[in-house]
Structures are given as structure tokens and as C-alpha cells.
Amino acid sequence: MIIRRHSENYNFFGDTETGLTLRWSRSLSENPEYAPWPELADISISNHCSKGCEFCYRDSTPNQSFMSVKQYEFVLDSLHSNQWGNVFQVALGGGEPLEHPDFETIIQKTVQRGIVVNFTTNGINLDKARAEFLKGKIGALALSVHSLADLQSEKIKLLKEAGVRTNLHFVLDNQSLDEATGILAGSFNQELQNIDGLIFLTYKPKGRASAKRCLTMDERLSQFVASVDNNKCIARIGFDACFVPVLMNSTDVNVDYIDSCECGFFSVYIDEALNVKPCSFANNDHFSYSLNEFSFQTIWDQKYSLYRSEIKENRCVNTCKNKSNCRGKCSYYDALSFCYQESPG
């Protein structure tokens, strides 16, 4: 199905079959400032997880905090605009989505509305039956790892056999950085042969994640960044938005294909208690609004217009080649401002 949205300053094209999305403003060479309705909603359908990763930014535990199917449908209803339609896609997370008792119903409810559904999982509860269920229903599944030693090759094979597009989410911190540089050098291509895309997630010091593991702009990180342009990884690589400034600053990546932080501009986060935030990693409640109190339209149009104007004040004085395309540092984590420079005055 092709989804199109057009207004004077914002044009969007999305293909639900391939996941291809394009956006432009008055002309193809102009970027819209923000979307009149989000293209993507990141939804935590629970904060329940039995795995207990020591670096979990959500501090998830087996706490039974599930979003009910009724609440999930309310969220999808809220994310429907009479003028713009539904969000193009959702990314389900948690907690562990595969531990949600109504996971399959949630997938079905999303598919019925013509919304592309993706989800992130630790993979522990993935089996042949689940892979078969997912066949033809989801855009992509992301398996999370902190080291390739955690790779569950048998499960990846099951997904491949079921034709489910499978990505890896690789958490990039100062412990996993050397392995990540090896991934870019192609040293793990055998292990990654059934993976469609590998997304490096910048480590955030939130929840159980200690600040000690944060990346810093040292020689090792510079070496990793320097390997991006001519990387030999067998899978397509990608990065989360927090890493985009350093890519714009130090690589030849085509800025037409990457986005400065999209949060609150093109995407939004909703937690299991129905709170809307610009980003799942938000470390304060400054722009957190409950769907029980405000309509989504009010949040997106009114509340977030203030957020957007704050973010657009990029005070970085670094005169890099992509200054005009960059939104500067992450507004939540100073520790992630790898190339950001502020005026000493």
C-alpha cells in the first residue's frame, strides 16, 4: 500500500510493502521542518522483562506492567488524524514485547489498520511458531545484542526461513566499541550473513545504565568513525539519531539519507502508562503529556511546538561541513555530544 501526505511545506511518500519512505518540502531539495503528524510512533507495550540486562535504560524487571489491548487500541485511535490518517509505522518495544501476553493480538490490531509494525526483542522467546506467525505481518524485527557472542544464529535462521526481515540492534558503548570496529572491518561477516541491517545504538546513561560505559570522543571512537565510509560489513549499517552529528561532522555519508534527531519532529514515543514523550530516552518529564489528559493532536501541534523551537536553537560553534543540516547535541544527554562545541563565552 502506498501512503501519501501532501501540504505546502510537507510531502510524504511511504510504501508499506518495502518500508521505503521519502519526505520533502516545497521542492525535492528542501527538507520539511517537521511533520504535521508523526510518521513513526515508538511504543513501549510494557515495562516487563525477565532478562535483566545490566545496562537497561528502562530499568525493566518482571513487574507485570503491561499496556492492555484496550489501551493499545486507544493509543492507535489517538494516533489517527482525520486529516493525515494513521502514523505510517510503529516500533514496539518495552519491556520485552515477546513476554506480553497479548503480543499477537497487538500485532494483528496494528496490521488491520494498515500500519507497518516493527519490534525489538531480546529473542529469548522466539521460536518456529512465532516466526511463522510473524510471516508477512511485520516490517522488520530487531534482535538486540551488546556483543556478537550473544547472537542467536539458530533463531535468525528461523526468521530467515519465514521471510521475516531481521535487523540487529547493537548497543555501542566503550565495552563493545572494539568489536563494533571489527564489524565495520568485515571481521564478523560470517556471523552476520543472515542479517538484513545492523543498527548501532548509542549507549545512554539512564535507568540501570551506568555513566561509566558512555562513549567518549577518544582515539578508539575516532577509529570506529573513520571506518564507516568504506566499511566492509556484509549487512547494511545504520545508526540511531544520537550518532548523526558525528557522522555529519566526520564522514562522507550523504546527508539526504540521514536525519538529525527526528524526535518530536517526525517521530514520537508513548510509554506503557500512555505518556507521550519526544523520545524513549528522554531523561526528564519536561515534555511528557498523558493521553488520558490531552489529545494527541494537542500534544503534537501545541505542546511540541515549544519543544521544536527549543531544539532548533543549535548553539554549536563547530564550523563543520554539515552545520546547516545538524541539530547540534542531544537535548537530554550532554555526555553524547561527541563533536558539539559551545562558545567559551
Ligand SMILES: C[S@@+](CC[C@H](N)C(=O)[O-])C[C@H]1O[C@@H](n2cnc3c(N)ncnc32)[C@H](O)[C@@H]1O
Ligand atoms: C529497552 S529494549 C526493549 C526491547 C527488548 N526487550 C530488547 O531487548 O530489544 C530496546 C532497545 O534498547 C536497547 N538498550 C537498552 N539499554 C540501552 C542503553 N542504556 N543505551 C542504549 N540502548 C539501550 C536494547 O539493546 C534494545 O535494542
